[in-house]
Amino acid sequence: MNIVECTDVNKTYQQGQVQIVALKDVSFCIETGAFVALAGPSGSGKTTLLNLIGGLDSADSGDITVDGNPFGQMSQSQLAKLRLYMVGFVFQAYNLIPVRSAAENVEFVMLLQRIPVSERKQRARAILDEVGLGGKYDRRPAQLSGGQQQRVAVARAIVSNPSIVLADEPTANLDSKTGKGLLEIMKKMNLEKQITFIFSTHDKMVMDYARRLILLQDGRLADDRVK
Amino acid sequence: MTIDVKMAWRNIWRNPRRSILTISAIAFSSLLLVFMLSFQFGSYETMINTSVKIHIGHLQVQADEYLDKKTIGLVVPNPAAVAAVLETIPQVEAYTFRGQTFSLVSSKQRTCGAVVTGIDPRREAQVSRLKKLVRQGRFLSEKDRAQALIGKLLARNLRLGLGDELTVLGQARDGSIAATVVTIKGIYSSSIDEFDRSAIQIPLKTFQTVYAMNDAVHEVVIIAKSLSDVAGIKRSIESKLLALENQKPLRTLDWQELMPGLRQGIEMDLISGMIFYFLLILVVAFSILNTFLMAIFERTKEFGVMMAIGTTPGRLTKVLLIESMTLTVIGIISGILLGSMMTLYFQSRGIDFSGASDLLSQFGISGRMYPKLTMLSAISGPMAVWAITFLAALYPALKVRRMRPVDAMRAV
Numbered sequence: 001m002n003i004v005e006c007t008d009v010n011k012t013y014q015q016g017q018v019q020i021v022a023l024k025d026v027s028f029c030i031e032t033g034a035f036v037a038l039a040g041p042s043g044s045g046k047t048t049l050l051n052l053i054g055g056l057d058s059a060d061s062g063d064i065t066v067d068g069n070p071f072g073q074m075s076q077s078q079l080a081k082l083r084l085y086m087v088g089f090v091f092q093a094y095n096l097i098p099v100r101s102a103a104e105n106v107e108f109v110m111l112l113q114r115i116p117v118s119e120r121k122q123r124a125r126a127i128l129d130e131v132g133l134g135g136k137y138d139r140r141p142a143q144l145s146g147g148q149q150q151r152v153a154v155a156r157a158i159v160s161n162p163s164i165v166l167a168d169e170p171t172a173n174l175d176s177k178t179g180k181g182l183l184e185i186m187k188k189m190n191l192e193k194q195i196t197f198i199f200s201t202h203d204k205m206v207m208d209y210a211r212r213l214i215l216l217q218d219g220r221l222a223d224d225r226v227k
Numbered sequence: 228m229t230i231d232v233k234m235a236w237r238n239i240w241r242n243p244r245r246s247i248l249t250i251s252a253i254a255f256s257s258l259l260l261v262f263m264l265s266f267q268f269g270s271y272e273t274m275i276n277t278s279v280k281i282h283i284g285h286l287q288v289q290a291d292e293y294l295d296k297k298t299i300g301l302v303v304p305n306p307a308a309v310a311a312v313l314e315t316i317p318q319v320e321a322y323t324f325r326g327q328t329f330s331l332v333s334s335k336q337r338t339c340g341a342v343v344t345g346i347d348p349r350r351e352a353q354v355s356r357l358k359k360l361v362r363q364g365r366f367l368s369e370k371d372r373a374q375a376l377i378g379k380l381l382a383r384n385l386r387l388g389l390g391d392e393l394t395v396l397g398q399a400r401d402g403s404i405a406a407t408v409v410t411i412k413g414i415y416s417s418s419i420d421e422f423d424r425s426a427i428q429i430p431l432k433t434f435q436t437v438y439a440m441n442d443a444v445h446e447v448v449i450i451a452k453s454l455s456d457v458a459g460i461k462r463s464i465e466s467k468l469l470a471l472e473n474q475k476p477l478r479t480l481d482w483q484e485l486m487p488g489l490r491q492g493i494e495m496d497l498i499s500g501m502i503f504y505f506l507l508i509l510v511v512a513f514s515i516l517n518t519f520l521m522a523i524f525e526r527t528k529e530f531g532v533m534m535a536i537g538t539t540p541g542r543l544t545k546v547l548l549i550e551s552m553t554l555t556v557i558g559i560i561s562g563i564l565l566g567s568m569m570t571l572y573f574q575s576r577g578i579d580f581s582g583a584s585d586l587l588s589q590f591g592i593s594g595r596m597y598p599k600l601t602m603l604s605a606i607s608g609p610m611a612v613w614a615i616t617f618l619a620a621l622y623p624a625l626k627v628r629r630m631r632p633v634d635a636m637r638a639v
Contacts, residue, residue, distance in 0.1 A: 095636065
């Protein structure tokens with residue numbers, strides 16, 4: 001069963017007087033439980049495509065559905081609710097809330113889902129333990145290393161058991177050892193919890209971990225292969 | 228506490244210095260508004276009460292058109308009937324009758340025009356401060372017939388002293404010549420130059436005899452128990468006077484109609500005060516607007532992340548409005564409390580205005596002014612602050628609603 005379906009997706013940006021084609025007639029499907037890398041050089045449209053799949057941005061034309069929900073017909077509020085329950089994000093720059101501790105960052109999604117406080121705390125600590133941050137619950141992002149912050153971001157993305165996690169160059173700011181550790185964690189979550197993972201990356205190590213590689217070149221789908 | 232309130236409360240204290248400064252600005256403006264409005268209302272009441280108690284009264288019953296024409300023939304023909312009406316109104320503190328006309332008054336050396344007023348000495352003492360204003364000699368008594376009180380400036384102009392004789396010459400109500408000679412029994416000084424320069428008071432009975440008034444009077448002067456009772460008393464008198472049979476048209480006038488200058492002065496002062504208050508509130512509103520725009524610029528990326536992980540734009544707007552309103556409400560409550568305490572302190576001690584005694588003496592006020600804290604003065608200003616800061620906070624909060632997560636996350 002497909003969790004993501006993209007059909008003839010186009011996206012153009014205006015940069016001053018210049019129009020930049022970010023995506024051109026991109027079509028593909030991703031099945032539930034996949035571990036997919038969207039690869040390509042800088043400017044190939046990876047992040048744009050990830051943002052469109054996450055409903056953070058809207059396509060100029062074409063259809064995107066996630067778990068049967070057509071994004072083109074949904075309001076910002078409906079998209080936000082969909083993201084809350086179905087989509088987890090891991091960003092290249094971690095994007096943790098600086099004034100909240102690691103546990104509170106993880107709890108925030110559950111807070112929005114109105115999960116009772118005791119359950120929130122218990123689940124946040126459990127997932128932080130799982131990503132190897134046991135004992136660092138109360139540290140604020142500034143008190144954690146880049147790798148640790150990205151693990152908090154992964155914990156935040158998966159704590160509410162979303163159907164899909166979108167990771168935008170998750171290892172770009174990490175050394176190879178830390179990056180590998182993070183990929184192991186995500187792979188484990190993918191296998192154990194059947195969460196679909198979609199990465200945008202130009203990191204060879206991430207591509208090696210992915211079971212499917214979608215290659216983008218100048219906004220077009222250049223290759224799509226299952227390993 | 229809901230999630231939104233918790234989030235807002237936490238956001239407020241992310242930058243404690245800025246939040247405290249914002250709260251302080253709101254509190255200070257609210258404090259200023261409470262005190263200034265209380266001071267204004269207090270001084271107006273003092274001015275009104277002082278002015279009415281010198282001579283005019285809170286209300287007067289007169290013949291219709293007497294206020295404009297001041298003709299001796301326009302009288303209240305049966306003051307006893309009006310008195311009977313007044314006796315039935317519990318808010319009436321005191322009342323008196325007066326006859327009044329313009330005549331020539333002459334001493335041995337000089338002659339000039341003056342308003343001759345016939346007063347009932349016993350009742351007058353309950354209604355006006357005239358008895359207390361007598362600086363030389365004594366106030367009139369009920370037994371007096373050919374005695375008079377005279378203003379200090381008029382006495383000086385006529386070169387009169389206590390015990391001197393004064394000739395009064397005018398026209399009586401029936402058209403005959405009204406003439407009498409009175410002896411100066413007392414000289415008063417009200418600090419209101421016009422009153423001290425142009426009036427003498429003689430016993431009402433003498434006035435009615437000299438001016439052929441029979442039992443009629445020109446004014447029934449009424450003092451209310453409180454300034455706030457005036458409108459109610461006026462309505463009662465008007466309805467009860469209508470019920471009197473065979474009554475010539477009588478009119479009930481309140482202090483605003485009797486002293487339009489004072490009313491206009493108060494209105495002018497109130498308008499200029501309102502302009503000042505509006506500017507003050509505007510400054511606070513810009514301060515709030517600045518605080519929230521800064522908060523939004525600083526947190527744009529964070530808002531983007533929050534939207535990305537599932538926060539709806541409506542919720543972000545709500546949280547921001549809760550933040551702004553929490554700051555405003557804390558500031559306003561602090562301002563009301565501090566402003567009320569300050570007002571109550573000066574309400575009991577007064578504020579020294581001896582430097583402006585010449586100006587204040589026109590209204591018969593001594594060198595001290597007393598603010599008066601009322602519900603209106605304590606609430607109205609801060610409520611205006613609340614309303615305007617709400618509008619000021621609405622703009623940045625709605626700006627967030629239009630944010631797209633992908634753009635917000637690109638913010639530095």
